[in-house]
Amino acid sequence: xxxxxxxxxxxxxxxxxxxxxxxxxxxxxxxxxFPDEGCGLLAGDAATGRAVTCYPTRNAAASARLYTVDPRDxxxxxxxxxxxxxxILGVFHSHTHTDPYPSPTDVAQAPDPSWHYVLVSLRDELxxxxxxxIVGGRVTExxxxxxx
Amino acid sequence: MTVEVRLPTLLRPSAGGAASVxxxxxxxxxxxxxxxxxxxxxxxxxLTADGSLHRFVNVYLNDDDVRYLDKLDTxxxxxxxxxxLPAVAGGAS
Numbered sequence: 001x002x003x004x005x006x007x008x009x010x011x012x013x014x015x016x017x018x019x020x021x022x023x024x025x026x027x028x029x030x031x032x033x034f035p036d037e038g039c040g041l042l043a044g045d046a047a048t049g050r051a052v053t054c055y056p057t058r059n060a061a062a063s064a065r066l067y068t069v070d071p072r073d074x075x076x077x078x079x080x081x082x083x084x085x086x087x088i089l090g091v092f093h094s095h096t097h098t099d100p101y102p103s104p105t106d107v108a109q110a111p112d113p114s115w116h117y118v119l120v121s122l123r124d125e126l127x128x129x130x131x132x133x134i135v136g137g138r139v140t141e142x143x144x145x146x147x148x
Numbered sequence: 149m150t151v152e153v154r155l156p157t158l159l160r161p162s163a164g165g166a167a168s169v170x171x172x173x174x175x176x177x178x179x180x181x182x183x184x185x186x187x188x189x190x191x192x193x194x195l196t197a198d199g200s201l202h203r204f205v206n207v208y209l210n211d212d213d214v215r216y217l218d219k220l221d222t223x224x225x226x227x228x229x230x231x232x233l234p235a236v237a238g239g240a241s
Contacts, residue, residue: 037239037240039236041236061237061239063239064240065239065241066237066238066240066241067237067238067239068235068236068237069235069236069237071206071208071213071215071233071235072211072212072213074206074233074236075206075208075211075213075231075233078233087157091236093238093239095240096240097240098240102238103238103239103240103241105238105239105240105241106238106239109204109235109236109237109238110238111158111204111234111235111236112157112158112234114158
């Protein structure tokens with residue numbers, strides 16, 4: 001698998017892996033949230049970059065153009081992940097009518113350079129999933145491996 | 149009051165790598181000021197220069213977001229847990 005340099009300042013693996021189940025849960029949540037943007041958190045092993053749990057969260061912005069991970073859902077996910085020995089690896093959200101590429105809003109508000117930023121585009125009939133690292137305003141796409 | 153403050157991964161390097169610290173204060177604001185005193189590298193990352201809550205973080209008292217309680221004036225009790233997490237937002241626009 002080709003790896004992409006996440007750039008200076010990023011830590012952890014240069015790529016995101018997830019099970020087909022996690023990917024399906026993520027896309028299903030985004031479809032349920034439509035026409036609003038859907039969002040949630042992914043948890044797993046930070047050392048390997050493997051997401052094993054999808055935490056769908058409410059979009060507190062309730063908007064087709066913006067998302068805000070509901071703060072209480074975030075706390076609940078963080079605690080659950082920690083109890084399972086996992087860490088929050090990153091966040092996913094949907095773009096309902098645009099490419100799966102981080103918008104200027106996404107870049108400006110990316111909180112953590114170690115996170116994976118996953119975009120689910122619902123623009124086309126088949127949802128597409130991409131993952132990025134965002135470090136100091138620089139966006140780098142990384143490979144997404146979907147495991148069985 | 150002595151309370152536990154749980155830090156997000158991003159802020160732990162500024163607190164000597166600790167995931168949680170034990171601090172004192174009667175309100176959430178006082179506890180966060182004590183956090184900055186104990187770990188000066190955290191100054192400006194949770195509270196703004198004028199002492200209000202930074203908009204890029206969420207602070208919780210036990211299960212509740214303090215923005216929906218009394219914000220920084222929220223009173224804390226012995227054994228309470230204050231959690232800090234990044235505010236996660238963005239969108240297509």
